[in-house]
Amino acid sequence: MSKLYIVPTPIGNLEDMTFRAIKVLKEVDLILAEDTRTSGKLLKHFEIATHMHSHHMHNEHKTVENLVKRLQAGETIALISDAGTPAISDPGFLLTRACVENGVAVECLPGATAFVPALVNSGLPNDKFVFEGFLPDKKGRQTRFLALQEEYRTMIFYVSPHKLNKTLAEFAQYFGADRPVSVSRELSKLHEETVRGTAEEVLKHFDAKPAKGEIVVCVGGKSLK
Numbered sequence: 001m002s003k004l005y006i007v008p009t010p011i012g013n014l015e016d017m018t019f020r021a022i023k024v025l026k027e028v029d030l031i032l033a034e035d036t037r038t039s040g041k042l043l044k045h046f047e048i049a050t051h052m053h054s055h056h057m058h059n060e061h062k063t064v065e066n067l068v069k070r071l072q073a074g075e076t077i078a079l080i081s082d083a084g085t086p087a088i089s090d091p092g093f094l095l096t097r098a099c100v101e102n103g104v105a106v107e108c109l110p111g112a113t114a115f116v117p118a119l120v121n122s123g124l125p126n127d128k129f130v131f132e133g134f135l136p137d138k139k140g141r142q143t144r145f146l147a148l149q150e151e152y153r154t155m156i157f158y159v160s161p162h163k164l165n166k167t168l169a170e171f172a173q174y175f176g177a178d179r180p181v182s183v184s185r186e187l188s189k190l191h192e193e194t195v196r197g198t199a200e201e202v203l204k205h206f207d208a209k210p211a212k213g214e215i216v217v218c219v220g221g222k223s224l225k
Contacts, residue, residue: 008111122182
């Protein structure tokens with residue numbers, strides 16, 4: 001029976017790949033990969049010989065219709081991203097939506113994603129939280145910060161290393177210098193690190209020691225007291 005499988009891949013440590021993910025990737029007719037060179041190394045490591053096609057943010061609008069037709073014709077397809085769970089700040093939403101709208105079965109496997117361990121590591125309240133992903137670069141950035149000033153839930157952001165210090169300074173500006181912040185980088189990798197403190201304290205840390213690698217930032221919400 002045709003189906004689209006959404007398959008998470010490790011965010012760093014290859015031991016986080018699940019047995020089920022390997023099984024699905026070996027059995028499907030086609031794997032859609034964000035970067036076939038990156039995913040090729042993963043597939044080689046787990047001895048997966050399934051054919052790959054490129055599926056990324058620059059071509060997904062053009063390929064969705066044809067992929068849905070292939071699924072409707074009986075193929076099984078797996079979608080992976082470079083790391084983590086597809087469609088979480090990565091390609092995948094458009095194809096998933098199109099499958100749902102056209103009656104094609106979709107199944108997302110549980111697996112690695114960066115923001116969950118970062119949130120749990122943070123020590124910030126996690127009974128309620130909001131995932132913001134990447135902030136706008138320019139247009140709409142200030143508007144987003146102003147809208148989040150009243151957010152009482154823990155906020156989760158993906159931030160690139162070269163924008164981290166600027167973003168931490170903006171957190172201090174819009175949320176207050178004493179707002180609790182937790183920065184997790186290189187999760188599951190050799191140099192994994194989590195730095196916690198106020199926005200001001202964490203900014204000082206990374207001013208002295210610039211960050212490298214993949215970064216997730218958790219910010220405490222506005223106090224209701």
